[in-house]
Amino acid sequence: MEQPNQQKGASGLPADSQDYHIPVLLSETLEGLNIQPDGIYVDCTFGGGGHSRSILSRLGAKGKLVAFDQDDDAKKNLPDDERLVFVSHNFRHLQRFLRLEQITAVDGIMADLGVSSHQFDEAERGFSTRFNADLDMRMDQRQALTAFDVVNTYTEQQLHKLFEQYGEVTNSKTLARKIVQVRNTASLKTIDGFKNAVRDIVKGNPNKYFAQVFQALRIEVNDELGALKEMLEQIPNLLNPGGRVAIITFHSLEDRLVKNFFRRGSFDEPEENPFINTEPVNELKIITKKPIGPTDEEMKRNPRSRSAKLRVAEKKG
């Protein structure tokens, strides 16, 4: 249970977990999950524990919450609550770790994708263009691949593709060529080293440019889209009938994966040819016809909520 004398922040959460991360679309996500007090729930992205604490506050004594986070730093936010089990692994292994807990079906699954404010604000994690540190960007520090490896070993074509797709970097081809040209002579070990090495091809506002470049590297290093796809594919099998899934995304590619999967049970775009009927069986029913975004008040209070989109679906009965 929450420590009774912990200092509370504005939203009733412990002040220190708010420093770690302010939860986004909190009441909307909880409403979407339609919590049953005796149910079993999964938070795929524990982080500062904002969503998890709210789920726990709606569960009764028999309820259970399994929370995943691949970043060990998240552990320091764990409340002392015997209804909570923490799994410090990637949510792409959802079913496997639930089975280890003897859980084969659950009543709700949520994910609040991307990195936490804590990860972003810790200089040495290498996620932010505001600091100088090694080019790292791993959420899971047990993982081998870092941003250094990506910029120093990927081919020009691979770099071009990832900057274009994941960062929508306007001159992604030029950037990829530049990296490959300079990496034999300049050191691309640190954030400053990288920024200086490519500075003469930066287009537009450098802060915005590097934010897009870093976003692309982060998505690649953590295989964020691959993990999301694998997690989504396990959801229909794991949910009890009437169980809900609520996913918050921050990137259009993530949102498209969630939207297509909720709508059609597959990641493909709808078939153009009306004479070919290869529709997969969809066990999910959409609850949010349109994605839910933050209110003006939330955006003002927490600018990092700006690009958040929540989609909710339910397992058919």
Ligand SMILES: C[S@@+](CC[C@H](N)C(=O)[O-])C[C@H]1O[C@@H](n2cnc3c(N)ncnc32)[C@H](O)[C@@H]1O
């Ligand atoms: C946006 S934060 C979640 C914040 C949380 N909802 C809160 O209210 O504090 C995302 C968290 O999910 C974790 N994460 C992201 N992708 C993950 C994955 N594939 N597997 C496990 N954890 C992941 C990150 O390490 C980070 O701590």
